[in-house]
Amino acid sequence: MATDQGFIDRTFGDRDDVMLTLLDNMIWPILGLVLIGVLVLVPQTFRSTELILWGAVPIGLLVLAESLCLLSGHFDLSIGSIAGFSAMFTGMILGTCPSCWGLTTSPWIGFAIILLVGSLIGLVNGVMIAKVGLNPFLQTLAFLIIFEGAKTAMQTQPVTGLPPLYTRVGATPRFAIGLMLVAFLIIGLVLRYTSFGQAVYALGSSEHSAREVGIDTERLIIIIYTISGILSAIAGLMLTGFVGVVPPLIGEGLVFQAFAGAVIGGISLYGGRGMITGALGGVILIQVIQSALNNSPVVGATQIQMINGIVLLAAILLYSTQSKLRSRILASGAV
């Protein structure tokens, strides 16, 4: 670090710089260790890398949505519900099952509806938080419950008879994987190279300061939640394609995995810090663990949810340790 004519009163050594860089990018060594562990313990997990990545697409899009919210200093508990509700609502319109509404068979209208539903729910989330001043936790928790309930109220059976093109989007592994990677690339580039992206980091670092430097923070929050809603809806579309129908439990419980993926990927729980590449690493990590659990002969299907909870706890503990280490290094720099 440069000196400042004797006035600098914080100094950091090379070792501290290395430690800080390592802390900010801890996902990669962790991913490496997990890959080695899975390779040794459950080698059958890697029979199809494409299958692992394909399975990662819906959770990947949700991690992206959650990362965007977290970077801005907010969070969204309703992403899984938005994915599930928008997929179910659109499925009811498109499906030919006996209890479906069957209003149209056009996949294009289906694409438009699912995106519209997701964006509208995200927009309302944003307006309630930015304009009405509701706490993001309470607002998105309410929407989690409301839309999960609304989904169940609409349909308790799998929605079938969807237009082939509508399901093909998520059912074509390479297309789905490509779409997820493009989404990560676009969001990553937007965050790095646009004023909007830097404003997201500014908002997450200090909402008050962001407002003082002229950023329209209310508008920004609304846009962020709207994008989160759209990404969640696309995740719902991918989930639909993955199984070919809209299952009644679609999207449920995914918010916690998305949360874990983003946090393990180095996205700060308090906003303003983190990289989208790290979040992508978090997605791969979560999906590898998920695939390993599914392939493990010693872990039963009923135990997977519990292990997912342990992974979330581990992610939070990891984050907490990272924050403490970071603070300690910063404090040690003070002379």
Place this chain on the structure above:
Amino acid sequence: MSVEEEGTLEQHPTESNTETAGTPKIRAENLTKQFGRIVAVEDVSLDIQSSEVFALVGDNGAGKSTLMNMLSGVHEPTKGQIYKDGQPMNFSNPSEARDNGIETVYQDLALMDDLDIATNIFMGQFPRTGFGPFQIIDWDETYERAEQIMMDQLGRDLDIKTEVEFLSGGQRQLVAIGRSLAFDPDVIILDEPTSALSVDATRLVQDTIDTLADQGITIVIVSHNIESVLKHADRIGVLYRGSIVDIKQPEETDLEELNELMTTGTLSSGRLDD
């Protein structure tokens, strides 16, 4: 001249403050600001000259912040007129003041700790490259210009890729001043620039203020730190209960006298005899 007479005269710049030749950089004429029935600033007039370091001091509630906020566009005056370079100005928000070359560095500095120095300096005004709707942030230009501001204008060798959370209090103040310089202002208003700073950091900020004044930038300091303004201001305006009660040059006053003016709005008879 008695304090009362002097104070009264200072309320009317055309009579009192025009001893300095030329059009003042900033002229406040009979500025009044009311919030409901509360009069925060009453009939304040003053001239601030180009390249001058003008300090506004006063006790809590004296009206310093309100006066500053009128100059910086946060508040519109209830009555009175602000002139810049002789032109009447009506700022309805800080952006309009900024467009007219007046920048304000607030006490809280409005910095984003997680972001680096250059990003903080150019937040909301990044240099861009590309065309039409496909313009993106030009990071090379951003870092180059941030380095120029820190090195050439502030004379400080700071790594502009350093995150602000790593910086000391004085350096944070410099970054906030650096951000104001990115708008190429000719007037910078500093709100309590040395508040809660160490001795070294205070010296760093004071030297920076001198450097900026040498570059022809007019500096208005709003401060509690009388010792500091005595050393670095060209003139000191004392506010008491919303009015300017005196404007002093540092060499003709001292800490005790300014404190008395700030707390009572007047000077004891012994002082007057002096």
